[in-house]
Amino acid sequence: MTSAVTLRPLEPADADALFNLVDSSRDSLSQWLPWVDTTRSAADSLTFIRHTQAERDAGRVHTWLILADGQPAGVCDLHGVSLLNLHGSIGYWLADAYVGRGYLPQALAQVLHTAFAELGLNRVDIVSAAANLRSCAVAERSGFTQEGVLRGYLRIRERFWDARIYSLLAADWRAAQGQA
Numbered sequence: 001m002t003s004a005v006t007l008r009p010l011e012p013a014d015a016d017a018l019f020n021l022v023d024s025s026r027d028s029l030s031q032w033l034p035w036v037d038t039t040r041s042a043a044d045s046l047t048f049i050r051h052t053q054a055e056r057d058a059g060r061v062h063t064w065l066i067l068a069d070g071q072p073a074g075v076c077d078l079h080g081v082s083l084l085n086l087h088g089s090i091g092y093w094l095a096d097a098y099v100g101r102g103y104l105p106q107a108l109a110q111v112l113h114t115a116f117a118e119l120g121l122n123r124v125d126i127v128s129a130a131a132n133l134r135s136c137a138v139a140e141r142s143g144f145t146q147e148g149v150l151r152g153y154l155r156i157r158e159r160f161w162d163a164r165i166y167s168l169l170a171a172d173w174r175a176a177q178g179q180a
Helices: 012-024 026-030 042-057 103-118 131-143 170-176
Strands: 005-009 062-070 071-082 089-092 124-127 144-158 160-167
Touching: 005 103, 005 131, 012 026, 012 103, 042 062, 062 160, 071 103, 089 103, 103 124, 103 131, 103 170, 124 131, 131 144, 131 160, 131 170, 160 170
Parallel strands: 089 124
Antiparallel strands: 005 062, 062 071, 071 089, 124 160, 144 160
């Protein structure tokens, strides 16, 4: 069994730890996440944290630090939240030292609870580079259905990548939880 995973909102005091996580995994993260190359210091991480706090206050984004046995391991978020259409999108990443240990499915289970049980969303989706097989596997293991491929959808390091789009509906999530 993997370690206990908890989520908590990012705080300004997390800037150094967050930057260190990104910096320690820069090569692998930058393959799939376009913002990594512009995250050059703890000040950049602090700017990101402050931005996410403002977006959270506006109800558009919920961003959490992933903690594995109390240690910062990565970030996940629920972004693009529409309370009019009751949907949102999930993003996630882990530092290299935490990859492959089952942490992301645990974190996603908590994000899905927030999305469906607390916010009352009807749908969440995940968009992942089609070539990022680990990320796609996380979505599939977490019960998401692949809806299709978005051709040339992601621009990373001046290259366009196809992306897979996955979705999970509240009714499917409730059924998987044993709820009516």
